[in-house]
Amino acid sequence: MATYIRLTDYKSSDEKEQEFFNPENKYEAKQEDFSKIPASPIAYWVSDKIKEIFEDNNKLERYNKPLIGMRTGDNNRFLREWFEVETLKFSILNEEDAKWFPYAKGGEFRRWYGNNENIVNWLNDGYELKENTLLNYPQLDWDNLGWKISNESFYFKKALTWTCVSSTKFSVRFTTNGFLFDTGGSFISLGNNEDYTLLGFLNSKPCQDFLMLINPTINYGNGTVGKLPIILPKEDSIKQKIDQLTQQNIDISKEEWDSREISWDFTKNELIKHSGFRIKSGMTGGKIETAYTNYCNYWKEKFNTLHQNEEELNRLFIDIYELQDELTPDVELKDITILKNEAKIEDGELVFQADEIMKQFISYGVGVMFGRYSLDSDGLLIANMGQEVPTDTTFEIDDDNVIPVLEDDYFKDDIASRFVQFVKATFGEEDLSENIKFIEDSLGTSLRKYFVKGFYEDHIKRYKKRPIYWMVASPKKGFMSLIYMHRYEADTFARVRNSYLTEYIAKLEAHKETLNLTTASDTASDRDKKDAAKQINTIEAKLKEMIEFDRDQMMSVSQNGIEIDLDDGVKVNYCKFIDILYPIKGLCK
Numbered sequence: 001m002a003t004y005i006r007l008t009d010y011k012s013s014d015e016k017e018q019e020f021f022n023p024e025n026k027y028e029a030k031q032e033d034f035s036k037i038p039a040s041p042i043a044y045w046v047s048d049k050i051k052e053i054f055e056d057n058n059k060l061e062r063y064n065k066p067l068i069g070m071r072t073g074d075n076n077r078f079l080r081e082w083f084e085v086e087t088l089k090f091s092i093l094n095e096e097d098a099k100w101f102p103y104a105k106g107g108e109f110r111r112w113y114g115n116n117e118n119i120v121n122w123l124n125d126g127y128e129l130k131e132n133t134l135l136n137y138p139q140l141d142w143d144n145l146g147w148k149i150s151n152e153s154f155y156f157k158k159a160l161t162w163t164c165v166s167s168t169k170f171s172v173r174f175t176t177n178g179f180l181f182d183t184g185g186s187f188i189s190l191g192n193n194e195d196y197t198l199l200g201f202l203n204s205k206p207c208q209d210f211l212m213l214i215n216p217t218i219n220y221g222n223g224t225v226g227k228l229p230i231i232l233p234k235e236d237s238i239k240q241k242i243d244q245l246t247q248q249n250i251d252i253s254k255e256e257w258d259s260r261e262i263s264w265d266f267t268k269n270e271l272i273k274h275s276g277f278r279i280k281s282g283m284t285g286g287k288i289e290t291a292y293t294n295y296c297n298y299w300k301e302k303f304n305t306l307h308q309n310e311e312e313l314n315r316l317f318i319d320i321y322e323l324q325d326e327l328t329p330d331v332e333l334k335d336i337t338i339l340k341n342e343a344k345i346e347d348g349e350l351v352f353q354a355d356e357i358m359k360q361f362i363s364y365g366v367g368v369m370f371g372r373y374s375l376d377s378d379g380l381l382i383a384n385m386g387q388e389v390p391t392d393t394t395f396e397i398d399d400d401n402v403i404p405v406l407e408d409d410y411f412k413d414d415i416a417s418r419f420v421q422f423v424k425a426t427f428g429e430e431d432l433s434e435n436i437k438f439i440e441d442s443l444g445t446s447l448r449k450y451f452v453k454g455f456y457e458d459h460i461k462r463y464k465k466r467p468i469y470w471m472v473a474s475p476k477k478g479f480m481s482l483i484y485m486h487r488y489e490a491d492t493f494a495r496v497r498n499s500y501l502t503e504y505i506a507k508l509e510a511h512k513e514t515l516n517l518t519t520a521s522d523t524a525s526d527r528d529k530k531d532a533a534k535q536i537n538t539i540e541a542k543l544k545e546m547i548e549f550d551r552d553q554m555m556s557v558s559q560n561g562i563e564i565d566l567d568d569g570v571k572v573n574y575c576k577f578i579d580i581l582y583p584i585k586g587l588c589k
Contacts, residue, residue, distance in 0.1 A: 012394035012401035046213060053229050053321055054210075060225030064198065066187050069104070069181025070129075070149040070221050073136055076571070078121045078129050079103065081466045082264050084569045086486070087383040091121060092178040092264070093156075099123040099567070101156075102178050106163035106185040109311075110337045111171040111203045112246075115163075117262065117464070120180055154189040155180045160199050161187040164221050171337065172202040174355060175251050183280075186222040191466045196246035197232065197239055203310070203552055204250075205315040205327050241446045243357055245309045250439050253307050256299070256338040262462065267378035270295050271357070278425050279376055279394060284428030288361075288435040289428075292442075296352045299339060299403035303350055307309040307336050339375045340378065355443035359458055360437075360449070365422040366415070366469065370484035371397035375426065383486050385566060401487040402496050405451050405471070405480040410502065410507050416448040452480070460584055466570040470494050474549040479504055480582070485570070490561040493580065497550065505546050553579045 004314030007309060027545050060066065069259050072078040080100065082090060101121040107115030121129060126149070133140065140484055159179065162172045165187050174194075181187045201207055207228060215224045233239045256267040274294035275285025285291055314329035318385045333345045334550070343352045367373040371382040375394045380399075382389065389397055403418065404411045420436060421429075427435050436447065443450050456471045462486075472493070473480045518524050518532040557580050564573040575588035 014281060027275070046567060047326060049322065049326065050210075052215070053231070057229040057231050058112065060224060060228040060230050063230045064195070065150040065558070066156060066186055066188050066222035067181070068183045068186050069151065071147070071183055072129055073133055073148065074122065075221065077132075079105075080119050080121075080569045081153055081464055082119045083262070083463065083468055084466055084565050085119065086385060087380060089567070090264075098118055101180055102173055102175075103182060104159070104161040104185040104187060105182040106161075106165075109163075109166060109168040110173060110253075111170050112199075112249045112337075113173050114253055114257040114337075116175075116257070116264070118182075122180060124205050130188050137475065139263060150183075152188075152236065154377065157191040158192070158194060158295075159187040160202065160465070161185045162202075162225070163218060165219055167218050169335065170202070170220050172199055173253075174199060186220075186225065188562050194443075195350075196243040196250075199250075200242045200246040200313050201230075201317055202228075202314070205314045205331075206256045206317045206321050206323055209323075233316075233320055238316060238320070242313065245313050245316075249306055249309050249313075253338055256302070259323055260341075260360065261367065261373075265379075268373065268375075269361050271361045272364075272375075274298060275427065277581065278377075280517055285426055285427060287431050287438075288427055289422075291439045292357065292438075294352065295357065299342070299352075300350055303336060303339060303343075307333065309330060311572055340493075355444065358442040359438050362419065362455065363462065366403075366455075366482070368422060369398050369403060369415075370401065370469065370482075370487065372468070382484075385486060385488065387487075389487070399497065400495050401483050401492060403482045403490075403503070404500050404501055404562050405455070405482055406504070407448070407452055409448075410504060415451050419447060419451070424569075441546050446508075452477075456482075456582055464561060465584055465587055467574070467584070468570070470574065472554075472579075472580050473543050473582040476545050478545045479549065485564075485573070488564055490563055493554070493577070494558040494561070501546065501550055501554055503548070505543060508539050508543050508546070512543070515539070 007415050049107070061486055082100070082102070082206055085100050089099040091100070092102055099121055101122045102116060103118040103120040104115075104120045105416065107117070113186045129148065130142070135138070137146075139146060140148065145152075152553060158177055158180055159175050159181070160183065161174050161175055161183065162170065164184050175187075181554075202225075210228050211220065211224065215225050233242065254265075257263050258267070260266060261269075271288060271291045272285065275288075276283050277293035278284035292510050304371075311329045314327075314331065315534055318327050318329060333350065339350070339352075341353075342356050343350050364373060371389055371393075372380060374381040374390075374397075382429075386464075389399070391397075398413055400417075403413055403415045403434060405415045409417055420432070424432050425440070440446055440450075443454075445454070456469075460467050468485050470485055471480055471482055479501055481496055483496065503589070515536050517530040519529050524532070530585045558575060562576055564576065566573070571587060574584070578588045
């Protein structure tokens with residue numbers, strides 16, 4: 001028998017010194033008891049009950065073995081974010097003519113469902129990827145790709161997956177048929193079953209406690225997870241209750257994941273869903289503030305349901321493992337893994353972030369302008385190169401795939417002006433002024449200033465530094481315009497130059513001439529002359545920047561007619577035009 005004093009819960013040396021003689025921090029343990037827990041950690045504080053649980057029950061690996069997936073050997077070549085490629089080549093089922101398939105790669109702390117962003121090139125059952133593997137590892141062969149491409153027979157089946165290395169708590173997600181798996185996202189294959197009991201346990205408090213004993217690090221590899229002790233509910237009613245709660249948690253988390261355009265199952269923006277907008281009946285949405293309130297009420301209820309469900313699952317598994325004396329079912333609100341972008345926990349309450357919710361609405365509006373989305377249908381509309389642009393949509397799609405983003409309204413398809421028209425189309429004319437004010441109050445700035453100063457940085461962040469809208473930008477951002485990558489053509493940048501940049505220069509010069517007349521006028525007031533002179537200085541600086549940008553960068557790019565291939569991804573294609581596009585830190589190294 002050895003004696004241990006546990007002081008890890010105390011931060012400072014003074015606290016540790018003070019608590020050293022506290023009998024509650026004193027533990028006695030037999031060395032042979034350590035072997036009852038896998039990997040024999042020196043967990044001297046563990047109760048006899050937990051030792052018994054590990055000693056008397058089957059491990060998860062005997063019930064349903066955790067597996068690892070593949071190592072592509074070249075992620076830059078074989079992996080993409082799903083929104084980079086053409087949807088014609090992307091499949092969530094194992095279709096023979098598809099090239100890109102969903103790829104579970106781990107990701108941030110998130111339970112139940114989500115982190116579905118990556119895709120892998122698995123054309124012809126991964127022929128190119130396997131060929132590259134054999135080239136780099138000649139000791140392998142087609143029949144035995146060993147540790148590089150593991151457990152291939154389990155690909156495309158329903159599974160539970162998690163992030164192997166995490167700085168936060170363990171979190172497991174359900175994946176439908178159609179996924180392949182990475183080594184960073186270990187998985188448990190469900191075959192044709194949906195074992196919600198296992199998912200409920202893996203996201204429970206007892207599971208987290210067991211994992212911290214087995215391996216108190218940030219590594220949740222398949223070997224560690226496989227050592228978890230499994231006790232199945234003895235009563236069918238308990239299992240049914242667990243399945244019901246877990247299914248509801250999956251449904252809520254999936255709905256929340258799909259509420260953002262970063263999901264391939266996104267249909268339309270949440271504010272439109274929670275408004276009175278109905279395209280078939282011709283009804284507009286009324287007040288955006290009302291839609292926002294409806295949104296907050298709806299998702300607050302979903303959040304609370306998820307919170308209650310997680311606590312109930314904890315209670316059920318605490319009872320199953322008979323750990324009532326050691327654990328409580330409580331779940332902190334910060335550990336509920338939905339609405340991380342849209343809300344914060346403040347003083348124990350869920351507080352929604354109106355600015356982020358408006359930014360999502362604006363992003364959707366820009367997507368409708370470009371034709372990526374449509375008010376007339378759910379989900380994607382134009383997401384393949386060369387796709388015909390419909391002309392009979394409720395909200396007119398930009399015809400030339402160029403939308404100027406400027407400090408002043410010089411063009412009929414100016415982005416700020418078009419967005420106002422988008423708000424009018426979706427929420428009506430009657431409340432237009434009030435709706436624009438609500439949006440601007442939520443943003444803390446005017447729409448035009450947001451588009452010029454904030455929108456593109458938000459877009460880059462939203463799309464994980466793989467933007468689908470590209471910003472042509474002069475060095476000091478005096479001229480900016482957006483294009484949609486999936487509608488790119490070899491003459492797109494020629495259109496930007498000829499129809500917008502040179503036209504903008506001409507408009508600025510004309511405005512300057514008008515201002516010169518004011519400064520020379522005998523009837524203009526001194527104040528007007530002073531204001532005109534100030535504007536002239538600003539315009540001259542812009543003209544200098546525009547002319548140099550056109551001469552030194554834009555002219556050459558617009559004349560070259562460079563082709564792109566969406567299969568190459570944003571990084572390769574964006575960097576072809578780095579001289580004229582908005583700089584993204586770290587993208588074009």
